[in-house]
Amino acid sequence: MKVSIIALLHKNNVKNFAATSQLLKQQTIGYENIELVIVDELEAKSNQIKKEIAALSQDPNVRVVEDVQIEELSGEYVSFLDWNYQLKPDMYLTLVQTATDSDMDFVSANEGPPAQARYHEAHFVMNNGLSAVTSLKVLKKEVLLKLNVGNHIDSALVKTIDFILYSLPTLSFSFLGELTYKNQFSFDEDYVYQESIDARKIIEHAPTVFHHEFDEEVEMVLVQHLMNLIDKKLFTDDMIEQKQTFVYETLRMLTKNLTDDEFTTMGLGGYNLFLNMVKKGLDHEATEYIKLLRSKRHWYTQTKKYQTYFKKHPHNLEKSLSWKITKPLRTAYRLYNAVRRRLVKYTLLASANVVRLFLSNKKVWLVGEREDQAEDNGYFFFKYCREHYPNEKIYYVINQDSPHLDRVEKYGNVIYHSSWKHKIYMLVANTYISAWAFEECSYPRPKQQFINMFKKKLETKNNVSLQHGVIIHNIAPYLHKERYNQDLIISSSDYEKKIIMNTLGYEEDEVAVTGLARFDNLHDISVKKQILIMPTWRRHLFKINKNQFLKSDYYKAYRDFIQNPAFLDLIERHNIPVKFYIHSQMQKFMSHFVIEHPNIEFLVKSTATVSELLKESALLVTDYSSVSSDFLYMNKPVVMYQFDPHNNHHSPVEEIKYSDLGTIVSTEEQLVDAVTAVVENDFKAQQQYINNSNRIFKYKDRHNAERIYQAISEKTS
Structure with missing residues (x-):
């Protein structure tokens, strides 16, 4: 009995492509009884993946396609496979034999711990959650054709089909609790986002395909699944705001008509306040609430654990037998550390005396x-x-x-x-x-x-x-x-x-x-018609996570500027190279600024030298950085983008004002206009800033280092 396996290949499962390909060849149903249809959704492929796909394509039982024509499949049974699945060799043989022997419309395996029960009613499967509903299965090709799902198969549609199957009481099926496999997916930002997309597809199909008696169960499964994704550090701390919002909007679609009693029935009573915040569109507040809830839950568990421990063990450590037994060891260790530190100290002092004499x-x-x-x-x-x-x-x-x-x-x-x-x-x-x-x-x-x-x-x-x-x-x-x-x-x-x-x-x-x-080093320089964007750091952004940073005005201001259509048009028309270099303390977030543009290069301290960037660039865009004074020293134009004058740790002084160094702007539109004005003036500094440069700097020669040497010599003689 032949089975057609449709396997979607995308970025979330490509890492297991080779391993799962080998598992399919080991299936005891016989590789000759498998038709493998690979739906290629990869936007970019490594050379290794290209080789592996090409090798599989040589097999007459394998096709690589972009869309699937269900009626053209050669198997009597159809299965949807994720390359993240780790299958036992008898998986497909057991599924197909069960379906054939009992004339079942479809048969499901179990993604999870083994269970003895075999379910033949949909609500039992629903109660086991999304992984049970969407688990690996084989289904009759004729059943799939009757569902009229169309020809474009994606992960969201596959999950929709699963819910349709379990919602149709006329279908016969068996859920094999003891037949298990593992799902080796990566729980990351992309996974959470894709799961939310899939949930929406199910919601969109629900009104037309689900029977009324299963609507609440469908909602329950999806809400529980989304809550399982949301109640994780990955979601609250690491997921970018736009994707968070998408997940929340999906949850709102599911919960808009549900009551607190229904949340409790779903086993989500502890999330009532959170879910009501989401329903009202209070996404930020909901995120902060779930953080507090998770923290409270953690410390409650820890407290219970230690309360139990201290009931069984004496809390006065010094009276415990282990403390008394290990006392000589602790004393010896303290003595060892004291001797070691003293030895290191006097060895260093002796070595210093020898070097001093030398x-x-x-x-x-x-x-x-x-x-x-x-x-x-x-x-x-x-x-x-x-x-x-x-x-x-x-x-x-x-x-x-x-x-x-x-x-x-x-x-x-x-x-x-x-x-x-x-x-x-x-x-x-x-x-x-x-x-x-x-x-x-x-x-x-x-x-x-x-x-x-x-x-x-x-x-x-x-x-x-x-x-x-x-x-x-x-x-x-x-x-x-x-x-x-x-x-x-x-x-x-x-x-x-x-x-x-x-x-x-x-x-x-x-x-x-x-x-x-x-x-x-700032004399006789060769200047390119090049723009250097070099914002300084912010104390309040120094120790935050990615999600918090991506919500900051700092990130949004510079991201929006380097993507501004008028700015991009300007550098393209004049073919102006742009170097983007943020302060070293902010460079851990550099990857989030990067865009693909032939004129813009994103640099970090391992790939660039600041002194060279300052010398060769014709225009500096910064905010509060003291490198603006280097540009003023060289009589080159500076634009200072101060969009957050009341939310940074840089306090201006009276003696040298920001306005002495360059043009001050506070909005993106003003910034683009100021940069455009400099470019159209052939990157020349205005006379007022040249006058300021001559006034502020006492020396404009190449003897600064010599004067410093003499000053230090005199001070330390």
């Missing part, structure tokens, strides 16, 4: 930035010192696996972050120099343990902040004297020096107006 007690400077980078003022200052003062003992601290390592290694004197050498040279050096604060980025890990071990010695070191950029907002939380107590801070102008003294608490002799080291 270096003839010369001054030693350690330079760093963020531990994985070499592209800011720390790098440019180190580069200058190695080129002009090669005999000085100046070293750069960086991660050994940093993508910027090769930039500094060619100059020598590189120390790998947190290495033994790093710890020794922390004790040898008399001056720590950073583009930030050395303690934040360049102390060896574990930082607090190192500080505790050598606190008194670290307090004797000189600390110099080269600055990350020109200070154009109040950064007191990050560099205030009470917290970081820098011995010297570098500034670019008398204006910036006032900001440092007024907001960070430093005295006049602790701030040196030299210009930033990286500014030496």
Whole structure:
């Protein structure tokens, strides 16, 4: 008896395609008794999948199609297979034999734990949920033709057919509880979304094909299934808002006429408040409620577990036998740790003394930035010192696996972050120099343990902040004297020096107006007619999940801008390349910005160097970033997109205003107009900003790094 197996191939089951193909060849019904029709719904295929499909296509019993003509199938029985199914070898033989021996219209296997019962009535199957209704089955081809389902078979239609089968009392069937298989699907965002699509298809067919007595059971199965998907961290925390909304709308379609009593009958009484929120369109509130409900349920379970435990075990741990028995071991372990720390400490001190003698007690400077980078003022200052003062003992601290390592290694004197050498040279050096604060980025890990071990010695070191950029907002939380107590801070102008003294608490002799080291690199540059989009970070978005980020104004503002039709038309007409580079602390979300466009390139710190992007680009679009001052220094135009002036952590200062640096806009339309104006002006900066540049920056030469070197030498001599 031949069976025609229709198997849809899509992105949610392609990973199991090869394995399930082999399982079909092992079926004891005989591969010659199987007609395999592969419905190819894959939009993109790997070379491996192409080879596997091509190999199967050579088999005379296999067809690869886009649509299925039911009447053209050669089998007396038809089965719908998901490539995620893991089948036993006797699966199809048992199904077909049962259908033939008992002359059944269809026979179902059981996706789930084995059960002895064989159901012959629909409501028993319905009570087992969606997986039971939509489980693997064989059905007579003539029955499928009578259902008149059409020729385009997709996963939603297959599930609709399943519900139709169980809703028709004239059909004879058997549900084989003991005949089981596994479904190896991936529970992810795509799965949840597709299940909601399938539920809608069932809802759309329900009015015309279901008998009245099964309507409530159909609703019950679908509502229970959707609630099972919604009551998961994947849905509440990781699913994007648009897909969440689609699922909620599907649930609304099912529950709009249901009452609290009916929810209770479905076994969903605990979700009454949630379901009523959904019915009223309060999707955000419903999501937050289900999070709280899940948390409450978790801690209730944990509390019960520990209450049971402590009834059986003494809660006074010190009186327990295990505590008394292990006391010698704990004492020995504490002694071991104390001896080990003391040994490490004195070994480091001894090694430092040896190195200090080897270096003839010369001054030693350690330079760093963020531990994985070499592209800011720390790098440019180190580069200058190695080129002009090669005999000085100046070293750069960086991660050994940093993508910027090769930039500094060619100059020598590189120390790998947190290495033994790093710890020794922390004790040898008399001056720590950073583009930030050395303690934040360049102390060896574990930082607090190192500080505790050598606190008194670290307090004797000189600390110099080269600055990350020109200070154009109040950064007191990050560099205030009470917290970081820098011995010297570098500034670019008398204006910036006032900001440092007024907001960070430093005295006049602790701030040196030299210009930033990286500014030496901003002369004789080759500028492309290229736009650089470089927004800075937001503190309130730093530690949030994907779903929360995708709901933020920050994401929506920049996503909408790079997809704006007028902006895209502008860069296409003028063939303008665009580089999109968000702040390093926000780059974990970069994939959500990416669109396919030949003119736009999305970059992260492993694929781009900020200093080079700043030099080569003709226009900067940012929001509050201090890199706008680099553009002002080079007399290049800046547009500052400040759509959230009251929802960010950047507090403006009086001495250098945002409006001194570039054009301020607050809406997407204004932003596109401002960018268009710059492009049509051939990327030239307006005279007022050139005047501001000459006023703000005290020096516009290539001697910034030399002035910094002399200032540090004088301060630390």
